[in-house]
Amino acid sequence: MAKEKKNLDWGNLSFKYQPCDYSYVCNYKDGTWEEGGLSTEHTITLSEDAGIYQYCQEIFEGMKAYTTEDGSIVVFRPDLNAKRMADSARRMVMPPFPEDKFVDAVKQVVAGNEAWVPPFGSGATLYIRPFMIATGEVLGLGASDQYQFRIFVTPVGPYFKAGAKAVKLTVPAYDRAAPMGTGNIKAGLNYGMSLYPTLQAHEGGYSENLYLDSRSRTYVEETGGTNVLFVDKKGGLVVPVSATDSILPSITRRSLVELAQHLGIPVEERPVRFDEVVAGDFAECGCIGTAAVISHVAKIEAEGVDVTFPDCGEEGGPVLRRLRDALVGIQTCKDPDPFGWVVKIV
Numbered sequence: 045m046a047k048e049k050k051n052l053d054w055g056n057l058s059f060k061y062q063p064c065d066y067s068y069v070c071n072y073k074d075g076t077w078e079e080g081g082l083s084t085e086h087t088i089t090l091s092e093d094a095g096i097y098q099y100c101q102e103i104f105e106g107m108k109a110y111t112t113e114d115g116s117i118v119v120f121r122p123d124l125n126a127k128r129m130a131d132s133a134r135r136m137v138m139p140p141f142p143e144d145k146f147v148d149a150v151k152q153v154v155a156g157n158e159a160w161v162p163p164f165g166s167g168a169t170l171y172i173r174p175f176m177i178a179t180g181e182v183l184g185l186g187a188s189d190q191y192q193f194r195i196f197v198t199p200v201g202p203y204f205k206a207g208a209k210a211v212k213l214t215v216p217a218y219d220r221a222a223p224m225g226t227g228n229i230k231a232g233l234n235y236g237m238s239l240y241p242t243l244q245a246h247e248g249g250y251s252e253n254l255y256l257d258s259r260s261r262t263y264v265e266e267t268g269g270t271n272v273l274f275v276d277k278k279g280g281l282v283v284p285v286s287a288t289d290s291i292l293p294s295i296t297r298r299s300l301v302e303l304a305q306h307l308g309i310p311v312e313e314r315p316v317r318f319d320e321v322v323a324g325d326f327a328e329c330g331c332i333g334t335a336a337v338i339s340h341v342a343k344i345e346a347e348g349v350d351v352t353f354p355d356c357g358e359e360g361g362p363v364l365r366r367l368r369d370a371l372v373g374i375q376t377c378k379d380p381d382p383f384g385w386v387v388k389i390v
């Protein structure tokens with residue numbers, strides 16, 4: 045029988061942390077990962093010289109759990125988060141967390157916090173944040189020899205303050221990721237460096253920054269916390285690809301591409317020049333990711349730039365809305381899942 049849910053105002057949650065009953069914790073020492081398991085402790089105490097504090101060895105993931113109409117609890121493609129986290133670990137000289145152990149840990153922590161998974165139809169979801177930090181001491185520049193892998197969960201509402209309404213983006217003078225840098229992995233350091241331009245964007249009334257490639261400032265890359273997609277005037281999906289491999293390989297993006305192909309929507313994956321966007325070549329634009337799902341973009345403004353997406357009203361344009369509904373339909377098991385993406389937990 046489904047567990048009784050916590051008494052929260054599910055429809056009015058924002059994207060904010062609140063500790064739940066359990067976190068999953070697993071430590072790495074002497075070259076091996078311990079067994080790991082659930083913990084009711086939500087704070088971490090470390091040496092002041094831990095690698096995370098000195099040289100920023102931290103990587104993370106973002107996933108969601110959903111309550112379905114029949115009261116089951118499911119997660120979406122956890123194997124891909126497991127793999128991406130292992131890729132991030134290798135780049136940051138951290139020990140990859142075994143991928144099957146990752147999926148098992150997600151199952152344990154979601155099942156343990158079943159009462160915190162927002163009810164079907166509430167619009168809220170349980171956000172799952174796996175992360176890994178260097179816990180061993182380092183002084184000379186180098187990698188730590190001890191790590192902690194951890195997952196916390198927290199119930200969340202919409203990522204952007206605009207909720208389901210279309211958002212405005214701006215183009216910052218700052219870069220997000222260097223060629224041959226770490227833009228293609230999910231390392232906390234990428235987000236730390238984006239905080240200042242993000243603050244400036246928020247002060248200017250924008251939800252996010254759209255970053256251009258840092259080598260030539262010619263091509264569209266992504267925002268601070270999402271990939272972006274465009275729809276051309278013929279209704280085809282246009283997916284920006286990075287010539288310098290500095291875009292995070294989004295699981296939402298990969299799923300939407302597969303879904304569009306399944307629905308017969310033409311898909312083009314290619315470098316997208318920002319001057320195409322400025323020239324008004326696209327009918328729709330969206331910010332996409334686990335936290336943001338698909339947030340429709342109404343406008344992109346910057347110095348000398350004023351782009352409006354003609355098909356995107358307050359609620360978004362028809363192609364991205366169709367894709368959003370199809371994706372969320374599968375994620376919440378409202379619709380059949382022909383791809384086998386959804387993993388049942390409870």
Ligand code: PLP
Nearest residue numbers: 269270271292294295296333334
């Ligand atoms: N790009 C960045 C920089 C992100 O932080 C995220 C969020 O995870 C994404 C893209 C979207 O990736 P995913 O769809 O796997 O959540």
Ligand code: COI
Nearest residue numbers: 106107269333334335336
């Ligand atoms: C996610 O979408 O899961 C992310 O990790 C993005 C983050 C900036 C909240």
